[in-house]
Amino acid sequence: MRAAIGTENRTLTTLDHSALELSEIRHMTDAALDEFLDRKSLTAASHQMLELVETLRGFLSSGGKRIRPVMCLCGWYAAGGKETPRPVVKAAASLELFHACALIHDDVMDNSDARRGRLTLHRLLAERHRRRDPPGNAERFGTNAAILLGDLALAWSDEMFHTAGLSPAQVQAALPMLDAMRSEVMFGQYLDLLGTGRPTGDVGEALMASRFKTAKYTVERPLHIGAALAGSGPAIRDALTAYALPVGEAFQLRDDLLGVFGDSRQTGKPVDDDLREGKCTVLMALAVARADAAQLRVLRSLVGCSDLDAEEADAIRDVLVSTGARSVVDQMITSRCRRALGVLDRAPFPLPATNALRRLAHSASVRTS
Amino acid sequence: MRAAIGTENRTLTTLDHSALELSEIRHMTDAALDEFLDRKSLTAASHQMLELVETLRGFLSSGGKRIRPVMCLCGWYAAGGKETPRPVVKAAASLELFHACALIHDDVMDNSDARRGRLTLHRLLAERHRRRDPPGNAERFGTNAAILLGDLALAWSDEMFHTAGLSPAQVQAALPMLDAMRSEVMFGQYLDLLGTGRPTGDVGEALMASRFKTAKYTVERPLHIGAALAGSGPAIRDALTAYALPVGEAFQLRDDLLGVFGDSRQTGKPVDDDLREGKCTVLMALAVARADAAQLRVLRSLVGCSDLDAEEADAIRDVLVSTGARSVVDQMITSRCRRALGVLDRAPFPLPATNALRRLAHSASVRTS
Known part of the structure; x- marks a missing residue:
């Protein structure tokens, strides 16, 4: 075993x-x-x-x-x-x-x-x-x-x-970040639950959920914890936040795209689960917000149906593309990665760290799994 | 709110x-x-x-x-x-x-x-x-x-x-007890899950589950944590264990009796849920171990049925009484409380603590909710 x-x-x-x-x-x-x-x-x-x-x-x-x-x-x-x-x-x-x-x-x-x-x-x-x-x-x-x-x-x-x-000083410095991380991810998950079911056009709520459940949880707080262990002050922490939030949001936006348009052989997750669940992603909220009456009917009738078939999933995907939601999300990912890279150009980090963070920001924007 | x-x-x-x-x-x-x-x-x-x-x-x-x-x-x-x-x-x-x-x-x-x-x-x-x-x-x-x-x-x-x-010294002393408590209760719950469904006559397994999920979790480790915060050594800790395990087991055995014979207006829990679940309690394991063929048929066919009705629950209760399982559990509670009280007679605790622990042992044996 x-x-x-x-x-x-x-x-x-x-x-x-x-x-x-x-x-x-x-x-x-x-x-x-x-x-x-x-x-x-x-x-x-x-x-x-x-x-x-x-x-x-x-x-x-x-x-x-x-x-x-x-x-x-x-x-x-x-x-x-x-x-x-x-x-x-x-x-x-x-x-x-x-x-x-x-x-x-x-x-x-x-x-x-x-x-x-x-x-x-x-x-x-x-x-x-x-x-x-x-x-x-x-x-x-x-x-x-x-x-x-x-x-x-x-x-x-x-x-x-x-x-x-x-050391006691390290524990003392890192624990508040760890506490924040744990509360924030639970909160983000709760926002996600509240939004799951029928799609709504509330892009702001969807962004808030992605910020808490991913950007803060996956990028910002782990960076803060590491920095706290090294005895960092607020300047480093703020620079890390300025990098982390756009990268983390890009990461979640890419995840949302992969959940709908990705290859399940690469993602390792079943096809169309996000659509069957009715996950209220930024992608979906944008589509609802931009949809005309016919497109809205497709989304309202199909998203969140537990017995969604392949053809119906394709119909949803068509709307995600034709409303322009998919390409807006693509642009959001690109602009967020650019913003994060800009932060790195000015950040007071040693070069090896800056280079690693640059690579991570890049992988958030182009990953396929 | x-x-x-x-x-x-x-x-x-x-x-x-x-x-x-x-x-x-x-x-x-x-x-x-x-x-x-x-x-x-x-x-x-x-x-x-x-x-x-x-x-x-x-x-x-x-x-x-x-x-x-x-x-x-x-x-x-x-x-x-x-x-x-x-x-x-x-x-x-x-x-x-x-x-x-x-x-x-x-x-x-x-x-x-x-x-x-x-x-x-x-x-x-x-x-x-x-x-x-x-x-x-x-x-x-x-x-x-x-x-x-x-x-x-x-x-x-x-x-x-x-x-x-x-203080750092208090944290240092108490954390290992807290860690143990958390692992032990999960483990006890896992044992409980493994045993749930059809009743078996394995009294030893049922006792082990009750020891981990209740005796250690509810009594022993909280006592250890408090003692560690006060800077106690191993002698105090061992005396607390000698008191805690019998009291904690008595507590769980009483809980098992209340789950089947208790008044749901007093316990606040729905009637007969334990029987519908097929919880493998010491009470049930004793009944299975002591049952004759006809009694065993009643237990095997009814315990763990999600749609158990009141008459069927009464039939199970009859077997729990007629096999003597109920009265054995009552004796086990009494002997465990007596053992714990005996420990207190010799324990090196200040009198107010001894008196409080005595009251708690007593309430474990006689409580109705």
Whole structure:
């Protein structure tokens, strides 16, 4: 059952500071997560507890870009952090455990079948339960065990953070950012829930949701946490925010486009789930706001239908294109990335950090998965 | 919407150390929770965030015995803590926020309609959503918003703990206990899930689940946290464990009896839900283990049926009585309480703490709600 997280199981090494290789950061993150879960395996009170640990390890090893740990370490370097001390890597990696909770619960809430091209965790747990033929309803077991495992990942992210070996001053500086991150993402998710169902043309609400659930959660706060660990002041923090919010919004806008126009073989998510859910994305809000009467009828009658077929999904896509919503979103992504790159031109960050952030901004605008 | 937690909205005061009034501890806990949520209200980014805060306040103010904060403060006094400093009260109260997560998610997992004689949180949220006539499916909204609000309560319990104003030494001493508590309860809940469905006669598994999900979570670890805050050593901690495990098991065994034989007007929970769920309690495992062929047929065919009617529930109850399972559980409660009281006779705790723990052990054995 034991499978190391990441393709290579490297031990923690220090980064070559002149290069700031993002793939190296990902390896360090995975090694730290493996080490944390190894300790949990060793101290497991019984085979059932071991099963929980290894299920979580399996989920973490099934993929993911480690974007929050990467941002956290970029924040560390941006604020002048030297080398990459193990405690800082562990603190950064703890964000991935928090994110595991967010993803696992998100999949339960969306009732999704697939993530990263594999079964979602609640489906996997249901399947495993069914094969064992124990008592009870397998679907329900899967959902409930996934809720619990998400809670455990949340509690463990906190444990991983505060057992990382940071100095009291580092903990003191980073905790308010971590607290803000956790509240903000829950709030963003709540806004998302409130908007889900029938499409509305409220672009402002959709942007606010994307700002909280993605821009602040995925980019701004991880950068702030890393910078706080390096002892940064408000000037660095403000520059990071000025970069983070446009990049994070671009990231979510690209995600919204991929959810509707992307190739599910690349995204790893089922086709058209966003349309069936009736997710109130900026893309959809723009289409509703710009639609004529006939286009509006298509959106109102089809978006949010749980039994949407391929032809109906195509009809929605036609409206997203013909209203110009798709190209407006494309322009929004481009202008946000440009704004973020402009911030980097003036930002007081060391060059390796600036270069890494530049690459990340670029990947937000062009990614396909 | 704003409703203060608890029936009286007192400010934090120091306890009269000679008396150790449990009701006073509950008032202090509620005041600390109110104060924390007041700060969250004041800093809410929008009316939707405010809504989340006040929904959580409403849930907390709907009742509950505050048993974990009470145990935490008993641990503090047992280990020689003087007065009741505000940071210690806040740390104790943070356990109630964690427990809010556990209850909210538990009700989602059990698909329960009522708690404390009111709608469960996911039902309340669904109802509210339905009245507003927004887009989407109200039931699903309720479930998903409750999952999120549970996550938020978990994150905030941690925030409340680390912003309580404890000294670094106190934080250092208490965090391992808090970490253990969080992992243990998730593990206990997972054992519970694994056993739910068809009844089995595995009394050992049922006892292990009750030990993790209740005895350690509700009694032992809160006592340890309070004692750690007071700077206790291993002797005090071991004495607390010797008291806590039997009391906690008695507490869960009483809960199992109330779930089947209790008066739902007093318990606030719907009648016969435990039987419909097929909860694998010690009571049920004992009945299965002691049943003859005819009794076993009754249990196997009825326990875990979601459409169980009153007559069928009575048939199960008859078997629980006629196999002697009910009276064995009663004896187990009595012997565990006696064991815990015996520990108190020899324990090195100050008298007010010993007296409070004695009262708590007694209430575990005789409570009706």
